[in-house]
Amino acid sequence: MSSRSDPLLRVENLKTQFFTDAGTVRAVDGISFEVYEGEIVGLVGESGAGKSVASMSLLRLVDSPGQIVDGEITYKGETIFGLEEGPDGDLREREDMLTNEEVRTRIRGNEIAVIFQDPMESLNPVFTVGSQLREFIELNRDLSSDEARREAVDMLREVGIPDPAERYEEYPHQFSGGMRQRVLIAMALACEPNLIIADEPTTALDVTVEGQIIDLVDDLQAKYGTSFIWVTHDMGVVAEICDRVNVMYLGEIVEQAPVDELFYDTKHPYTEALLNSMPRPDRTVAELDPIRGVMPEAINPPAGCRFHPRCPDAREACKRIHPENREVARADGQPHRAACIKHDVFGDEYEESVPLEGRAQETAASATDGGESEESGVESRSQSGNGSGSTRKTDGRRGGDDRE
Amino acid sequence: MGVHAKPTGDAEVTTVSKSSPDGQLGSEMTGETVPYGEALIEVEGLKKYFSQSGGLLPGISLDTNQFPPISVGEERVQAVDDVSFDIRRGETLGLVGESGCGKSTLGRTILRLLEPTAGTISFKGEDLATLSGEDLRTKRSEIQMIFQDPQASLDPRLTVGQIIEEPMRAHGMLDDEGREARAKDLLEKAGLDPHHYNRYPHAFSGGQRQRVNLARALSVNPDFIVCDEPVSALDVSIQAQVLNTMERLQDEFGLTYLFIAHDLSVIRHISDRVAVMYLGNIVELAEKEELFENPQHPYTKALLDSIPVPDPRETGARGVLEGEVPSPVDPPSGCRFRTRCPRLIAPEAYDWDGEEWKRTRSFMRAVKRRTFEPMPAAEIRAEFFGGALPQGEPGRIVEEAIEFIATDHEAGTQTSGQAKAVTDEAGTERDGPTVDWEQATDRLLEAFAERSICARERPAYEIESAHGTGTHFTACHLHR
Numbered sequence: 001m002s003s004r005s006d007p008l009l010r011v012e013n014l015k016t017q018f019f020t021d022a023g024t025v026r027a028v029d030g031i032s033f034e035v036y037e038g039e040i041v042g043l044v045g046e047s048g049a050g051k052s053v054a055s056m057s058l059l060r061l062v063d064s065p066g067q068i069v070d071g072e073i074t075y076k077g078e079t080i081f082g083l084e085e086g087p088d089g090d091l092r093e094r095e096d097m098l099t100n101e102e103v104r105t106r107i108r109g110n111e112i113a114v115i116f117q118d119p120m121e122s123l124n125p126v127f128t129v130g131s132q133l134r135e136f137i138e139l140n141r142d143l144s145s146d147e148a149r150r151e152a153v154d155m156l157r158e159v160g161i162p163d164p165a166e167r168y169e170e171y172p173h174q175f176s177g178g179m180r181q182r183v184l185i186a187m188a189l190a191c192e193p194n195l196i197i198a199d200e201p202t203t204a205l206d207v208t209v210e211g212q213i214i215d216l217v218d219d220l221q222a223k224y225g226t227s228f229i230w231v232t233h234d235m236g237v238v239a240e241i242c243d244r245v246n247v248m249y250l251g252e253i254v255e256q257a258p259v260d261e262l263f264y265d266t267k268h269p270y271t272e273a274l275l276n277s278m279p280r281p282d283r284t285v286a287e288l289d290p291i292r293g294v295m296p297e298a299i300n301p302p303a304g305c306r307f308h309p310r311c312p313d314a315r316e317a318c319k320r321i322h323p324e325n326r327e328v329a330r331a332d333g334q335p336h337r338a339a340c341i342k343h344d345v346f347g348d349e350y351e352e353s354v355p356l357e358g359r360a361q362e363t364a365a366s367a368t369d370g371g372e373s374e375e376s377g378v379e380s381r382s383q384s385g386n387g388s389g390s391t392r393k394t395d396g397r398r399g400g401d402d403r404e
Numbered sequence: 405m406g407v408h409a410k411p412t413g414d415a416e417v418t419t420v421s422k423s424s425p426d427g428q429l430g431s432e433m434t435g436e437t438v439p440y441g442e443a444l445i446e447v448e449g450l451k452k453y454f455s456q457s458g459g460l461l462p463g464i465s466l467d468t469n470q471f472p473p474i475s476v477g478e479e480r481v482q483a484v485d486d487v488s489f490d491i492r493r494g495e496t497l498g499l500v501g502e503s504g505c506g507k508s509t510l511g512r513t514i515l516r517l518l519e520p521t522a523g524t525i526s527f528k529g530e531d532l533a534t535l536s537g538e539d540l541r542t543k544r545s546e547i548q549m550i551f552q553d554p555q556a557s558l559d560p561r562l563t564v565g566q567i568i569e570e571p572m573r574a575h576g577m578l579d580d581e582g583r584e585a586r587a588k589d590l591l592e593k594a595g596l597d598p599h600h601y602n603r604y605p606h607a608f609s610g611g612q613r614q615r616v617n618l619a620r621a622l623s624v625n626p627d628f629i630v631c632d633e634p635v636s637a638l639d640v641s642i643q644a645q646v647l648n649t650m651e652r653l654q655d656e657f658g659l660t661y662l663f664i665a666h667d668l669s670v671i672r673h674i675s676d677r678v679a680v681m682y683l684g685n686i687v688e689l690a691e692k693e694e695l696f697e698n699p700q701h702p703y704t705k706a707l708l709d710s711i712p713v714p715d716p717r718e719t720g721a722r723g724v725l726e727g728e729v730p731s732p733v734d735p736p737s738g739c740r741f742r743t744r745c746p747r748l749i750a751p752e753a754y755d756w757d758g759e760e761w762k763r764t765r766s767f768m769r770a771v772k773r774r775t776f777e778p779m780p781a782a783e784i785r786a787e788f789f790g791g792a793l794p795q796g797e798p799g800r801i802v803e804e805a806i807e808f809i810a811t812d813h814e815a816g817t818q819t820s821g822q823a824k825a826v827t828d829e830a831g832t833e834r835d836g837p838t839v840d841w842e843q844a845t846d847r848l849l850e851a852f853a854e855r856s857i858c859a860r861e862r863p864a865y866e867i868e869s870a871h872g873t874g875t876h877f878t879a880c881h882l883h884r
Contacts, residue, residue: 046639046640157777162773162774178728206503206666207502207668207710207711208502208706208707208724209728210712211709211712211724211725233639235640235714236712236714239714239715239716239718240712240713259716264717273641278644278669279647279667279669279672280669280673281669281708282711282713284672284673284692284693285673288644288647288648289644290641290644290648291641294609294611295639
């Protein structure tokens, strides 16, 4: 991984928006990342962060009212999406951008495949598992029906489905959740794509089955050298499987780092807060330190840094400055990027700025007695009706107010 | 945590009654109080079977592999089978297991939302299993439930105020004004703004809705709350907020929780003691620290090993468990985990030596799951036994099984006519002699798996804890 050639996939300033009656939802708002050959890149974030829309945009699978409005997606030198300025000053699609037909026949399935979260919804309940797999192979690889069938049985065996010849004839409902997910993996691998987008592939599965699937992906990845974009909300899975990670918050990538640096040298307060709010399986955490409030809606994101209303480190400048993702450190020749102005590369505005009102006291209070301050917050509020202590506790109200 | 260690229990109760506008509320539970740390609920031999009575022809099952192919008789899903444990006042008992293990059914059966098939549920000395009618209805003010889906468990046509007052109205508590005051009080205690009293559930986010659920459950001043996956639908950061609130409320109201979840991290955070369920049985129950640091049941170990740890430097085993959970209609005899157990005990009927049993066991499982392709006998021997079959009787049995599945055995020597028909029907694309997986599987299971103590007796052992002083229950014959 040290010597890097051209990336397999390069995404630059991708913006996907949904035009709804309530306004424009900026689901993905200018994200950039690369995927190199043979690596697993994580796309992690909470629900509503835009990670699924981002991954679907890569295959131009965004339906109306959604639309990719800006950015460039390059796969192996081919332009999956790209815009240029026309003579009249409007943006128009570039000449070299692949047509819908080309994306469908050449890219989807053959070059980039997708594994979805819910295997039952991805499989048609009225056809046998085998016939669906066979059809997919037949269409994408130009094989005869018999050859495709043999290939399908081989793929089922490859993903660890016992007695594949027999199970070829069964219907999706006869498969357990883990087995269905294996079928989808078989389907994704069938055309030997170079890149697989896995959208929360293990979220619906039990933990022991999840372990089996992660093992399987690891083995197959080593064997075929396939690259993955792994979309998940689970930091445990990220730590387990990813080489590099992109953390998303409200449509933006706020931190981008190799997995070890992300966990051990965290540069963005959101990532930090996310890691601190998680209960751990490997040790007992006495007090959880939750992130205040809820994620605002992408229809009307906060000005300045989008995380500032919930950020424990926020200062006055954070309300004004909307930081882009900049390189703040390097690890093994790989950049560690973060979108937070507290780092030196963003200048000294943060240093010169004052902490947001009430924030300093509050964090001090929560740092000393953690969750207990919630309780004291109730009391102080019922007595005096103000005070910073209550702000933390009434996260619920803040969220509610956001909707008004 | 460690709520039951708190000596101030009664003081807290008094606080509650003071804060509520009407004294009758808080006092309701003090009459028959169970001291902190004593068993509030004792479940003994609880069973819940579901009969599969749906469909056009209920009770009739079709199986073409037997004669006659149609059989009449009820197949029963043994969702919870013979479960015993107690929950102490003021503690959180975590109940963890994979989907389908019966944990939700157990929770609902304790609340009598489902009719138990057998067993007793003693709540403050009274058997809930035999209560009915008005008695049961009244009792329900003391036991409440919080469901997984915060959206589905709130009526969209009621305001949160009405939702929280509903249980009080049903139990005839307070007057209109009193109920409103209490609802507002509870909204605030659950971490919501009392001014949102007139809002509808859709105006709230998932985490806030779960807080409304909490407030509703608390409205009738229960002693005991069954929480069925209360945070699994929430994002991590919201999850932490709700968990913290739940802990705070537990302290404040002296609540006892049965906390059902599949997420071991959440269970580890919130529980005092933890019970692990597998296929309708509790396989291990111990204090939290003991269970996570010193797990004794192979299933618990496998479960703990498979969790992805949010630490990239942790490179432990994962996906250690093979195969899938068997059907609860016909669960394995003895220990229900034995069909997947990596430490299945060798049948004593034979003399085993070193690696022999380990190899035989993995061969047996591989045959049963058909995880490999049929190959010549010598290759099977080499792959699974390193060329040397076990000594004596086991060796002969293994040899017989290999004969059934080897591709180079002389056709007809072992396979019966019927077996041939079966394989032909399956239409495998292989040429050469027929391969009979079923006979090989039967032979191996009958000779080895069925003779293990794991298949003959249902395990239940109590061992000493390495962490803490509590008892450690484990259902594994390794501790015999």
